[in-house]
Structure formats: C-alpha cells, structure tokens
Amino acid sequence: MKSDRCKNKSERKLRQVLDFLKIISEENRIKILRLLERDEKCVCEIWQYLKLPQNLVSHHLKVLKDFDLISSRKEGVKIFYKINKKVVKKYLNLLNKFLNLKED
Amino acid sequence: MKSDRCKNKSERKLRQVLDFLKIISEENRIKILRLLERDEKCVCEIWQYLKLPQNLVSHHLKVLKDFDLISSRKEGVKIFYKINKKVVKKYLNLLNKFLNLKED
C-alpha cells in the first residue's frame, strides 16, 4: 500500500483509487465485503460461511479495516464486523470519476 | 485470469468483476487507460509519455486488449490503441451493482 505523500491532487487520487482497487480485487476480500453488505457478522460466521481458515479471514479483515472499509464492535468473546457503506461509496465514486468516460 | 465456466450467474458476475479489477488495479495499466481516454495513441507515444520501457507497455496493452478494454488500428509501422468506452462502462456498472449498497 503506497503512501499518500505525492505532489498534486491528481496523483493523490490515483494512489487512493489504486489502493482501493488492490484491496477489493482480492477474491476473498470482495466476498467478505459482499457478505457484510446486509448486516454485521462475527469472524466465526464469516470464515464458516466462506469456508476459509480463521486466521486468513482475520488477516483480510485487518486489511479491510486498516483501509476503513469496515469497522468492528466487540461483544463478549466475539467481534462483529460491519461494512462502512459511506467509505465504500466514496471510493466507488472516486473510481467512477477517475475512469469517467465523458461522451459515448 | 480465471475462466468463466462456473455454475450460476452470481458466480459468473463475481469472476467478471474480479478479472476486471485485477486488470485495472495495476498502476501502469490504469495510467494507460487514462491516457487513452481522450484520443487514440500509438505505442511509442504511450511509453514515451509514461516513461516506461516499450516491451512493458506492449505487454500491458495486450492484457488490456485481451480483456477487450481497448482496441487497435494499424497505420503503417504504427499501431494506434483506443479505449473501448462501452466495455469499460459495462464493467464499471457491473462493479457498482455488485458492491451496491442499497440504503445508507
């Protein structure tokens, strides 16, 4: 994940878009995002549903959380994750604008 | 690039979206796409503008073309590439729907 320290606005936007794309272009991560679309889920639900090892899911959740695409809430032993819809939307909009094809 | 042969529609859409994301999440490729947004360019223009080796650009152009995001036209020694706006739009729409966050 490259840093944000770069000269101009356009370069910074490119970085943001690329970082976002790198994150969601991973199969398991995009599946996790889709799974969290409806409602929050604890880690055990996620890895059981996606049939993935627990530590792998935990790893991907960290990547998603570090990028603020999801957030978590602790309840007893469990940790529930939910999608940050606004943030995801923000990046989707950024991508759309970035690749915006004016006329057709 | 995984193939399309999979059971249901939703799975097929996931594949399409992922393949698209893998392709455009590469820095040089997304730069090439942006460069072609306005008008067509020959390979030599592209690699000189992006300051990349010719064979590297040629390689990325092939990836983009194989996925039908761009197309080419030969004129003498030169080969001009242009973006397939409709196709790019198609995949952007697919991604948006795929990650569509209904309510806010």
Added chain:
DNA sequence: TAATTTAATCAATCTACATTGATATATTAT
C-alpha cells in the same frame, strides 16, 4: 538491398502478497 523504426514475443528474474501453521491473547463457562 540494407538500415531504421515500431511493436510483439519469449524466457528469466524479481516482487508483492496470499496462504498456512503455530502460537498468543482475551473472554466466558465450569
């Protein structure tokens, strides 16, 4: 024909990062 320019191809290397296994930590229950 030979020389030059443009682009593609191929094999080799390098790099990022996904995955796995083992272990650690925290919470709850007995």
Added chain:
DNA sequence: ATAATATATCAATGTAGATTGATTAAATTA
C-alpha cells in the same frame, strides 16, 4: 483455576504476475 471458544499475530512458504533483456517481425526509408 482450568477448559473451551473466539480472534489476532507472526514467521515461513507459495504463487501470480510485473518487470527486464534479448530477440523477432513487419513496415518504411535510403
């Protein structure tokens, strides 16, 4: 306190694919 459950972390490995160098092919010009 011990056991069981849920999650996170860390080091090691594996792998996809980006990059590079060398070569080839095709068109153009001298």
